[in-house]
Amino acid sequence: xxxxxxxxxxxxxxxxxxxxxxxxxxxxxxxxxxxxxxxxxxxxxxxxxxxxxxxxxxxxxxxxxxxxxxxxxxxxxxxxxxxxxxxxxxxxxxxxxxxxxxxxxxxxxxxxxxxxxxxxx
Numbered sequence: 001x002x003x004x005x006x007x008x009x010x011x012x013x014x015x016x017x018x019x020x021x022x023x024x025x026x027x028x029x030x031x032x033x034x035x036x037x038x039x040x041x042x043x044x045x046x047x048x049x050x051x052x053x054x055x056x057x058x059x060x061x062x063x064x065x066x067x068x069x070x071x072x073x074x075x076x077x078x079x080x081x082x083x084x085x086x087x088x089x090x091x092x093x094x095x096x097x098x099x100x101x102x103x104x105x106x107x108x109x110x111x112x113x114x115x116x117x118x119x120x121x
Contacts, residue, residue, distance in 0.1 A: 004104060006039040007057050011065045015074035015083040029073070032110050036065065036092065041104035052102060060099045064092075085110045089118035 014031040021027065038061050042051050074083035079091050085108045092106045097120065109115040 001044045002042065003044055003051050004039055004041040005051055005054065005057070006037050007054055007061070009036045009038065009058075009061055009065055010034065011036070011070040013069055013072050013074050015080075017082065017084060018075070019082055034069075034088075035109035036061070037105075037107040037109070038096065038100070038103070039105040039107070040100060040102035042102045057100065060096065064095055068095075085114070085116035086118070089116050093118055093120060 011034050012031065013034060014029055016029045017024070017026040038057060040052055040057065044051055068077060074080045074088070077083070077091075079094075080088065088108050089106045092108070093103070096106070097103045103120070105117050105119045107115055107117040
């Protein structure tokens with residue numbers, strides 16, 4: 001039986017979008033309370049009755065968010081010089097996929113009304 005599990009995490013960070021016109025509001029440094037949804041998918045283990053322990057996902061995701069992104073200026077993070085939601089999804093995918101082989105998608109919520117989902121290459 002195939003299922004998807006999604007766990008949500010949060011971090012606080014600032015960024016500016018250097019590629020937009022100088023008069024665009026996002027050209028200025030500003031902050032967000034980002035939410036990240038990590039979705040894994042696969043077959044339920046018949047003996048355990050689950051796909052993966054949520055704690056195993058957290059053990060991989062939370063250290064990355066705290067170490068690399070939380071309370072940072074995202075533009076200063078290598079690989080995020082132009083930290084759009086789209087590129088942040090890809091950046092996260094590249095770091096999480098090797099440790100989470102069941103990774104199905106990453107969704108970054110920049111605001112309560114704006115988000116981006118990436119499902120891998």
